[in-house]
Amino acid sequence: MRFPRLFLLLFFLWAIFQVRPAVSRALVIQDAAGRRVEIKVPVKRAVFFIGYELIPYLDLWGQTVGISLWAKRYSDLLKKTSPPGWLRKIPTVGTATQINLETLAVLSPDLIVTWSYRPESLELLEGFARKNGAVVIALAPESLRDLYRSMELLAQVFGRERRLHRVEKAMEGIFSLIQDRLQGLKRRKRVLWIWGDRCHCQVAGGRGVVADLLRLSGGRNCAETLDHPYPRVSPERIVLWDPEVIFIWGNAPFGPEEVFEDRRLAVVTAVKHRAVYKAPAWSTWSPRVALLTLWAAMKLYPERFRGLSFSTLVREFDAHAL
Numbered sequence: 001m002r003f004p005r006l007f008l009l010l011f012f013l014w015a016i017f018q019v020r021p022a023v024s025r026a027l028v029i030q031d032a033a034g035r036r037v038e039i040k041v042p043v044k045r046a047v048f049f050i051g052y053e054l055i056p057y058l059d060l061w062g063q064t065v066g067i068s069l070w071a072k073r074y075s076d077l078l079k080k081t082s083p084p085g086w087l088r089k090i091p092t093v094g095t096a097t098q099i100n101l102e103t104l105a106v107l108s109p110d111l112i113v114t115w116s117y118r119p120e121s122l123e124l125l126e127g128f129a130r131k132n133g134a135v136v137i138a139l140a141p142e143s144l145r146d147l148y149r150s151m152e153l154l155a156q157v158f159g160r161e162r163r164l165h166r167v168e169k170a171m172e173g174i175f176s177l178i179q180d181r182l183q184g185l186k187r188r189k190r191v192l193w194i195w196g197d198r199c200h201c202q203v204a205g206g207r208g209v210v211a212d213l214l215r216l217s218g219g220r221n222c223a224e225t226l227d228h229p230y231p232r233v234s235p236e237r238i239v240l241w242d243p244e245v246i247f248i249w250g251n252a253p254f255g256p257e258e259v260f261e262d263r264r265l266a267v268v269t270a271v272k273h274r275a276v277y278k279a280p281a282w283s284t285w286s287p288r289v290a291l292l293t294l295w296a297a298m299k300l301y302p303e304r305f306r307g308l309s310f311s312t313l314v315r316e317f318d319a320h321a322l
Contacts, residue, residue: 026038026040027040027041027157029137029153031116031139032138032140033116033122033138037135037136037137039110039135039137039157040110041156041157041158042157042158043063043110043111044110045108045109045110046063046065046109046110046113046158047064047065047066047104047107047111047113048064048066048067048068049093049095049096049112049114050113050115050285051113051139051150051154051286052067052068052071052075052078052283053282053285053286053287053288054151054154055067055078056078056081057163057164057167057286057321058158058164059163060158061083064090065107065108066090066092066093066107067090067091067092068093069095072090072092076282077288081322091103091106091107093107096114096115096118096121099121099124099125101128104128104132105128105132108134110134110135111134111135111136111137111157112125112128112129112134112135112136113139113154114137114138114139115139115140116138116139117140122136122138137157139285141285143207143208143209143212144209144213144289147209147289148168151167151168151287166320167321169320170290170317171289171290174291174293174313175216175290175293178217178297181305182218182297182304185301185304188218188219188220189218189219189244189245190219190220190222190243190244191214191217191220191221191222191243191244191246191247192223192243192246192270193210193213193214193221193223193246193248193249194246194252195249195252196249196251196253196254197232198258199232200254200262201232201233201235202230203222203230203231203232203233203238204221204223204229204230205227205228205229205230205231206221206228207227207229208230209285210229210284211224213289213292213296214247214296216293216297217293217294217296217300218297219245222241222242222243223241235262235264236264238265238268239265242268242269243268244270245270245277245299245300246259246275247277247296248276249278249279250278250279250280250281250282252278255278256274256276256277259276260276277299279292279295287321290317291317294310
């Protein structure tokens with residue numbers, strides 16, 4: 001009878017070591033605001049003002065305790081991928097520019113993810129974090145490479161490195177498809193990306209994720225010499241650029257018809273040929289930027305993507321990445 005007892009003891013000791021909890025450690029990073037931030041990882045309670053499209057891609061449902069109002073109200077991705085009842089129950093914490101500090105205090109997050117474009121909002125969150133034992137990370141990717149780094153940072157913070165590897169593989173598959181289809185392209189079409197300002201004069205400049213999106217989709221960004229992600233320009237300048245295709249940000253409060261009716265832009269080639277398209281309302285700070293790049297490429301050069309269905313490619317991407 002001694003052998004079975006010894007076997008049971010060894011099995012018991014083995015089981016203890018197999019189920020022991022992960023040891024917390026400190027991770028020191030520099031965020032987009034240039035701040036040195038120390039985070040205890042893996043994070044267990046997070047609030048997302050931005051970057052919320054990474055919740056389904058990194059499977060952060062159990063580690064997310066609050067999201068922005070815009071995420072809850074407008075994110076089609078969260079609506080179609082969240083567990084039953086999750087989106088209805090998850091508290092909102094305002095927006096990145098109108099923060100609900102009372103709700104934040106109740107949620108008691110370990111980590112708050114926001115952006116760095118509004119210094120006053122970031123200072124407000126920093127003050128809250130000091131008083132409540134939280135950490136704030138500011139993100140502001142200014143290139144596709146920056147976006148990859150931001151995703152890798154969050155995967156590290158939440159202990160989701162293996163999950164991100166799968167997401168990045170799906171993204172690279174889309175980028176490779178675009179590159180293959182655009183091989184031998186002799187002339188790049190002039191393209192302009194318009195943001196949400198109703199004056200139709202806030203555009204995507206030469207810095208930012210969208211600048212890379214336009215380049216990888218085969219376009220020549222009319223505003224590429226402007227060293228800013230969101231520069232404002234005059235209608236006269238747009239006329240001089242004469243874009244052949246215009247893309248409208250998916251969350252803009254207007255669509256192609258309003259641009260067609262803008263008399264200041266009537267002589268622009270894209271307007272005359274009705275080559276103005278509104279992008280899907282997806283975040284460009286998300287793995288779905290690969291799909292947005294594909295969408296743009298298919299609008300710019302439909303003849304090079306014959307035989308492909310965008311909706312089918314989206315479903316295949318989700319099947320591999322989610």
